[in-house]
Amino acid sequence: QRATVFIQMTCNLLNQNGKLYGDIPVDGKFGELTWKTFLTCLKFVNTKLVFNVLNILQGCYYIELMLKNPVNEKWVGWFNRVEIIK
Numbered sequence: 726q727r728a729t730v731f732i733q734m735t736c737n738l739l740n741q742n743g744k745l746y747g748d749i750p751v752d753g754k755f756g757e758l759t760w761k762t763f764l765t766c767l768k769f770v771n772t773k774l775v776f777n778v779l780n781i782l783q784g785c786y787y788i789e790l791m792l793k794n795p796v797n798e799k800w801v802g803w804f805n806r807v808e809i810i811k
Contacts, residue, residue: 726753731782733759735775736766745769773810780807 733751736759740746746765749758767775784807791797 727786729753729755729759731779731786732763734782735778736762738778739766739770739775777809780809783807 730751730753732755733749733753736746737748737751740748746762746769749762784804787800787803787807791800
């Protein structure tokens with residue numbers, strides 16, 4: 726569900742305020758609308774940028790977990806899962 730939320734957020738963030746395609750609900754449900762919007766996003770936006778935004782959101786999620794509960798800082802290795810393409 727979290728991955729779907731990140732995909733939905735990414736699509737909405739990269740649609741240039743709805744100029745390229747419309748926003749979709751960020752509800753964590755991966756249905757036909759999310760799939761079609763994601764494919765449309767990939768047509769308009771560089772795949773590398775889509776990948777990077779998804780990974781930035783993942784990294785932000787790890788940071789939020791650590792800020793909410795400092796015990797989670799022991800899992801600093803989570804950041805090894807976040808890859809950015811240059």
